[in-house]
Amino acid sequence: MQTLFGEQTRTRPQPPQPPPVSYGHLRQRSFTVNVFTLFCFILILIASIPFAVYVWPTKYAYDRIRINDSEYPVRVRRWTGDAEYLARTGWTPLRPAEQTRDALGRPLDLFGNPITATTTPTPR
Numbered sequence: 678m679q680t681l682f683g684e685q686t687r688t689r690p691q692p693p694q695p696p697p698v699s700y701g702h703l704r705q706r707s708f709t710v711n712v713f714t715l716f717c718f719i720l721i722l723i724a725s726i727p728f729a730v731y732v733w734p735t736k737y738a739y740d741r742i743r744i745n746d747s748e749y750p751v752r753v754r755r756w757t758g759d760a761e762y763l764a765r766t767g768w769t770p771l772r773p774a775e776q777t778r779d780a781l782g783r784p785l786d787l788f789g790n791p792i793t794a795t796t797t798p799t800p801r
Contacts, residue, residue, distance in 0.1 A: 742771075 737752040783791040
């Protein structure tokens with residue numbers, strides 16, 4: 678290079694310039710992360726529905742019932758309302774009051790059979 682007075686000057690060589698930066702791989706990674714996040718969210722949502730239906734509100738609600746002087750555990754099926762109490766023989770269904778009598782008004786035993794009364798002798 679020459680100056681105004683005709684002198685030659687040495688110029689330093691410039692370091693090579695890096696190529697222009699491309700951020701395409703970062704855009705691709707961002708897209709992949711977003712798709713993966715969406716996939717995980719949908720998967721968690723799908724998995725939480727059966728959990729909410731079958732596990733969290735358990736199949737039975739538990740309570741206690743007092744019959745005469747004894748207290749028994751009772752379980753009520755949440756979906757149907759059927760109730761059972763725990764006796765020595767196992768879980769025994771509790772029947773509503775209208776099911777404790779047959780069509781003729783006779784009381785029923787635990788197996789649904791009418792209880793027949795025996796005649797009482799008259800005292801003399």
